[in-house]
Amino acid sequence: MDLTESRTVADHHDLPGADRLLDIPGVRNARDVGGFSTADGAKVRTGLLYRTGWLAELTPEGAGLFAKLGIRTVFDLRDPAEIERWPDRLHDLDAAAAHHPLLPQNGEDHYGKPLAEAYDVITDTAADTLPALLGRFAEPGTLPAVLHCAVGRDRTGISVAVLLSALGVADRDIVDDYLLSNLGLGVLDGPQEYVDGNGVVRLTDTVGPELITGTLAALRTRYGSVEGFLSEAGLGPDGLARLRDVFLEPA
Template sequence: MDEPLDQLLTDTRPPRLLAIPGLRNARDLGGPGRLRSGLLYRSGWLAELTEEGTRELAKLGVRTVLDLRDPIELERFPDRTHDLSVTLAHFPLLPQDGVDRGDLPLTEIYPLIIDTAGPVLVAALRRLLEPAALPALVHCAVGRDRTGILSALLLALLGVSDEEITADYLLSNEGLGLLDGPVEYEDAHGVIRLSYPVRVELITDLLARVRSQHGNVQAYLGDHGLTDGEVSALRALLLE
């Protein structure tokens, strides 16, 4: 039987958040279910990564960085890799139609991504299967929403329980210092906005939407091009 969510959020397992200078909300995605540690990491952007932080990423062996941001974000806040030898790959999850969605609530952004970004999500997961791609780091702006969606879908594909997916998702509140309420941030257009703590229903509603429309996460990704062979390859790579 799956552990209760409140137990998952309050147990005494070793912390998964990583202290990497200049990298917000960084953690190893491994741990939930049988997902292997040391292969896939998630975080916020690398735009503020320090040279010390780069050395920490080098110790982790990161070879590939998957960036889920829009082109305007990349232009304003480019990733810093210093002398780190990595391949940067760009997979924007929001529609590239020139519309500023900064005022849209997350309750609209999440369904929008699920409804429009299926092929991009598949392309990002497929990138993990390329030779020498792992370990990899996936990020968006703060490593919470777009990164949280890709992470949740991958974890579900690998058979991780909804309770553990939700616990990983909510860990961003701690990683971004949101446990005590919203904090200010500057978006790609130079507008000061508030970042609010994420809620359980954002990710559970997203998974429910996928399942109501496609049956399950594997079928959703399959409908957008991910083959059964690629699913098997991801499981062989990432599961113990």
């Protein structure tokens, strides 16, 4: 998977949040998760969590930029086979590696499934993975951190959407952040090749809002709310309070 070709956001400057994309050499689809306002008037802190594509092609210069951002932890949502085939290249970056596979580790091949079906699989098994992941964010010494999967859109997108929703960010902002991956991956100019976890070359194209809104809707239907999902899955009121203390500041 070649994710190193750079793009200028000026080509699509009218997209919401286009100026949030970061230029990290060897990394695609990078941006700060913070900056959004919440329904109760708070704001998600910047400089704490960054979402990206994989770091298998991170350059020493890119690692130096992450060091300047103070990155302490790299959260990898990929399967063990993906990590073994394309390990993160952190160079001299002094950061801990944390692996939280978001797809079920049941031996089933999920890579060739349509995206909507893959998102349903992740939603069905989210209670086994997402609360533990979000809980780690609130642990002392963990942040600032990088969160990534392969291209930084699907597994990463679902994780970020759940986090932002739990923090009180409006769905319209969550959708805008999710759709920014279309620009971050360069697919607005046509489908791009990538290599899945089995080493198969596939094409990825633009995504619409229905994938992420459908995921949030499924969690809310099943659990009453995203907060209800996290609480029932093990990240109770105290855990949510810690998460909000870490990520939120007065507007």
